[in-house]
Amino acid sequence: MTAHDHITADIQENDVVLYMKGTPVFPQCGFSSTVVQILSNVGVKYKAVDVLKDAEIRQGIKEFSNWPTIPQLYVKGEFVGGCDILREMYEADELAPYFAEKGIATQNA
Amino acid sequence: MAMQAGEIEQLIKEAFPDAEIKITDLAGDNDHFAAMVTSSAFKGKTRVQQHQMVYDALKGRMGGVLHALSLQTAPKD
Secondary structure (H helix, E strand, O other), X not given: OOHHHXXXXXXXXXXXXXXXXXXXXXXXXXXXXXXXXXXXXXXXOOEEEEHHHOHHHHHHHHHHHOOOOOOEEEEOOEEEEOHHHHHHHHHOXXXXXXXXXXXXXEXXX | OXXXXXXXXXXXXXXXXXXXXXEEEOOOOOOEEEEEEEEHHHOOOOHHHHHHHHHHHXXXXXOOOEOEEEEEEEEOO
16 A cells, blocks of 8 residues: 555545644644644544654655645545644634534534 | 745745745744745635645745745735
8 A cells, every 4th residue: 555545545534634743642843733732722533643653654645735744634535734724724713614614523613 | 954034035036026025033043934925826726725836936945954934825916
């Protein structure tokens, strides 16, 4: 299975997937940490993929999304953005409505 | 490796001649920047597309020599 196949399977099988450095409990990068915090504030469940554990996924996700940096968030198979975009959406109160529109439950909405 | 703010601005300016660019060196270390870019080229594009256009303008430096560029984009009338 190639990294691309792996990513395709992950984002199809899981409604919300976060590619990040480290884990939600121990993020290894400030940008990943910010996104974990935003998702936790919104109260959405997600699958976290630690790219530091797999060099092929780390490189593969950048090519897959045509996006040079980590973290990256996928919702229902669609690339939503990295840290800056998620922060912008969150601060503009667009993020919870976005999840609602996609039919994904948020606890704190 | 790091990049000068002027170099970032120049690359963006080359790709978007009408762009208004504001670059802030966040940590004073030439390695953590924030950039606000406004250009008419962003009209009708999604946020993801706008950021991808700026990353293209930086010609592969983003995520490489340029570790941290916090980006904000907006269309200009």
